[in-house]
Amino acid sequence: xxxxxxxxLEELKQEIAAxxxxxxxxxxxxxxxxxxxxxxxxxxxxLSLALREKLAGQFEIGSxxxxxxxxxxLDGTRKYLLELSDGNLIESVLMRYHYGCSVCVSTQVGxxxxxxxxxxxxxxxxxxxxxxxxxxxxYEIERDLGEKVxxxxxxxxxxxxxxxxxVVRFLRLLGAQKGHHMSMRNITVSTCGLPxxxxxxxxxxxxxxxxxxxxxxxxxTRKKLMPVAKRYPLSEVLRACDAYFERTGRRVSYEYAVVGxxxxxxxxxxxxxxxxxxxxxxxxxxxxxxxxxxxxTRPDRTEIEAFQKILVKHGINATIxxxxxSDIDGACGQLRRKYIREE
Ligand code: SAH
Numbered sequence: 001x002x003x004x005x006x007x008x009l010e011e012l013k014q015e016i017a018a019x020x021x022x023x024x025x026x027x028x029x030x031x032x033x034x035x036x037x038x039x040x041x042x043x044x045x046x047l048s049l050a051l052r053e054k055l056a057g058q059f060e061i062g063s064x065x066x067x068x069x070x071x072x073x074l075d076g077t078r079k080y081l082l083e084l085s086d087g088n089l090i091e092s093v094l095m096r097y098h099y100g101c102s103v104c105v106s107t108q109v110g111x112x113x114x115x116x117x118x119x120x121x122x123x124x125x126x127x128x129x130x131x132x133x134x135x136x137x138x139y140e141i142e143r144d145l146g147e148k149v150x151x152x153x154x155x156x157x158x159x160x161x162x163x164x165x166x167v168v169r170f171l172r173l174l175g176a177q178k179g180h181h182m183s184m185r186n187i188t189v190s191t192c193g194l195p196x197x198x199x200x201x202x203x204x205x206x207x208x209x210x211x212x213x214x215x216x217x218x219x220x221t222r223k224k225l226m227p228v229a230k231r232y233p234l235s236e237v238l239r240a241c242d243a244y245f246e247r248t249g250r251r252v253s254y255e256y257a258v259v260g261x262x263x264x265x266x267x268x269x270x271x272x273x274x275x276x277x278x279x280x281x282x283x284x285x286x287x288x289x290x291x292x293x294x295x296x297t298r299p300d301r302t303e304i305e306a307f308q309k310i311l312v313k314h315g316i317n318a319t320i321x322x323x324x325x326s327d328i329d330g331a332c333g334q335l336r337r338k339y340i341r342e343e
Pocket of ligand 1: 154
């Protein structure tokens with residue numbers, strides 16, 4: 001069955017016309033799905049029972065159900081374990097800021113990029129999420145909270161550029177004026193750096209913030225952390241990011257997980273400053289988070305601050321990422337694909 005939450009309003013209008021229904025019904029349904037976050041046709045109470053039954057016979061609404069929620073005692077961050085219609089489980093994280101609520105969404109079940117420090121990739125990739133399922137992560141969390149989510153980061157499990165079409169469809173649907181209408185400026189898409197994807201993405205007219213997972217200032221060090229660096233040299237990846245900036249006018253954010261003994265010394269900081277010199281860049285330093293299967297160490301706070309100071313001294317805008325949800329394994333790189341068997 002076709003997933004109705006996956007359709008743009010124009011596509012939905014065509015489907016509704018094909019069913020012999022009036023055009024305004026499409027807007028009502030679109031609003032139920034994307035503004036009110038309806039997860040079933042039964043909720044669409046301004047439609048006749050006959051129409052709701054007809055829709056249920058033709059379409060499905062990709063099922064994303066809350067299985068468990070863990071809440072951080074430190075900062076109120078909530079980590080959701082969500083179940084998809086085929087039984088796959090994914091994780092999403094709700095973070096509270098003074099400016100609103102932000103959801104960190106997964107874009108794939110697992111991930112195949114293989115970054116050495118990341119939990120999401122430990123068991124490889126199972127499948128792509130559909131646009132409807134990615135939307136479902138946000139809408140289910142909103143239902144659970146009884147609050148609107150204002151911001152979104154594509155920084156959960158999965159590589160957005162490895163699921164390009166569904167991710168772009170998700171972004172357009174999330175921003176649709178007659179739907180959720182989230183501002184593209186409140187969205188960050190994070191990528192491990194697939195240049196073709198980045199270049200294509202810059203043409204989509206979606207003014208989101210692009211975040212590049214850089215993590216090293218030279219190819220040798222980057223290859224130790226990220227297999228993707230063996231395929232694409234930094235020069236090519238950075239050229240694609242420059243093109244993104246030129247095309248969209250949006251400052252690119254560079255993520256740098258600071259890993260003890262690998263990329264955290266003064267020489268690395270100087271190399272990084274030189275690499276980004278002259279770019280309209282923002283560096284986000286992420287103290288590497290512990291992952292059971294990985295044995296990377298996190299430098300002391302004072303060492304990370306020293307690293308930051310070097311960047312700032314050389315004219316590079318740099319901040320240290322505030323950690324949220326660290327007591328519930330909700331921080332960057334700790335989300336994973338999970339199997340839970342019930343007896
Ligand atoms: N596939 C996308 C989204 C991944 S998660 C990407 O690679 O950008 C978002 C960020 O968390 C990425 O920068 C990722 O490299 C980083 N990350 C992964 N594992 C981490 C860990 N253990 N500690 C700190 N950051 C981590």
